[in-house]
Amino acid sequence: MTLPRLQSLDDLHPGDRYELGRLTLSLEEIQAFASRYDPQPFHLDEEAAKDSIFGMVVAAGLHTLSACFGMLMASPLLRDISLAGSAMEVRWPAALRPGEEVAVTVEVVMVTRSRARKDRGSARLRYVATRVEDGVVVLDATGLHHLRR
Amino acid sequence: MTLPRLQSLDDLHPGDRYELGRLTLSLEEIQAFASRYDPQPFHLDEEAAKDSIFGMVVAAGLHTLSACFGMLMASPLLRDISLAGSAMEVRWPAALRPGEEVAVTVEVVMVTRSRARKDRGSARLRYVATRVEDGVVVLDATGLHHLRR
Numbered sequence: 001m002t003l004p005r006l007q008s009l010d011d012l013h014p015g016d017r018y019e020l021g022r023l024t025l026s027l028e029e030i031q032a033f034a035s036r037y038d039p040q041p042f043h044l045d046e047e048a049a050k051d052s053i054f055g056m057v058v059a060a061g062l063h064t065l066s067a068c069f070g071m072l073m074a075s076p077l078l079r080d081i082s083l084a085g086s087a088m089e090v091r092w093p094a095a096l097r098p099g100e101e102v103a104v105t106v107e108v109v110m111v112t113r114s115r116a117r118k119d120r121g122s123a124r125l126r127y128v129a130t131r132v133e134d135g136v137v138v139l140d141a142t143g144l145h146h147l148r149r
Numbered sequence: 150m151t152l153p154r155l156q157s158l159d160d161l162h163p164g165d166r167y168e169l170g171r172l173t174l175s176l177e178e179i180q181a182f183a184s185r186y187d188p189q190p191f192h193l194d195e196e197a198a199k200d201s202i203f204g205m206v207v208a209a210g211l212h213t214l215s216a217c218f219g220m221l222m223a224s225p226l227l228r229d230i231s232l233a234g235s236a237m238e239v240r241w242p243a244a245l246r247p248g249e250e251v252a253v254t255v256e257v258v259m260v261t262r263s264r265a266r267k268d269r270g271s272a273r274l275r276y277v278a279t280r281v282e283d284g285v286v287v288l289d290a291t292g293l294h295h296l297r298r
Contacts, residue, residue, distance in 0.1 A: 036215075037215040037218060038218060038219060038222045039223050040231060052232070053233055053295075054233070061234055061235075061237075062211065062215045062218060065211065066185075066186040066187075066211045066215065069211060070186040070187060070188070082189060083201070083202050084202055085210055085241070086210075086240065086241050086242070087238075087239060087240045087241070088210075088238075088239045089236075089237075089238050089239075090236060090237045090238075090239070091235065091236045092234070092235050092236070093235070095233075146202075
């Protein structure tokens with residue numbers, strides 16, 4: 001399915017759901033992100049990670065989040081209407097392992113029109129990343145987006 | 150102040166507050182992060198950003214968050230006790246501009262000991278980044294950390 005290029009906040013309806021595609025992070029990408037933004041041994045060092053609760057190197061949670069969010073913002077969906085974002089709630093029910101494929105979807109949770117500014121409003125969008133192999137969710141996040149009308 | 154290297158969840162007490170230091174993101178860093186994880190014009194293109202609600206290039210919210218979180222995880226504070234993280238709530242009350250200096254603090258909000266596993270527990274830690282020039286908060290996030298006892 002090709003994603004539409006929305007032209008207004010009014011094109012979003014609670015319950016709408018879009019498939020953003022599939023995502024995989026390599027060990028090298030995981031280590032590069034972690035070395036700058038989350039330098040813990042279980043994101044960096046294969047040997048040390050064996051002693052962690054993960055048993056192997058896994059992606060930093062903020063890396064999983066950023067990569068999934070990046071798929072949304074690189075897609076045409078909000079390209080013409082995105083003004084800013086101001087809040088997010090995130091859960092990582094499981095860790096993302098190197099080379100593992102996840103399917104990323106975005107769902108419209110809530111749409112609010114601004115009373116003061118008729119040309120804008122906000123939407124709560126939920127991004128979920130699900131491991132293709134076994135259906136385990138590795139990311140469940142909801143962001144507050146400010147959008148044009 | 151040198152940050153301590155905590156040896157147990159029990160070393161954290163609600164209300165404890167640590168200064169992680171100061172942070173600045175350059176235009177080049179902002180563009181590099183955004184090109185991969187949030188490729189919107191107001192994070193990438195100085196000319197296009199003039200027409201945005203920010204009026205100039207600003208850091209992606211996830212970049213501000215990741216850079217501040219990275220300061221915490223690169224510090225000695227949780228180095229010996231961090232097991233994992235599983236949730237986060239984030240607000241970005243203002244955007245971080247290139248070259249702007251922010252002071253980053255972490256505060257202990259809540260500490261919970263596990264009943265099932267005496268050797269671990271969890272803590273809610275709040276990270277706040279405040280613009281040095283005028284005291285404006287650019288990041289206010291609270292993460293759920295799983296820690297050793």
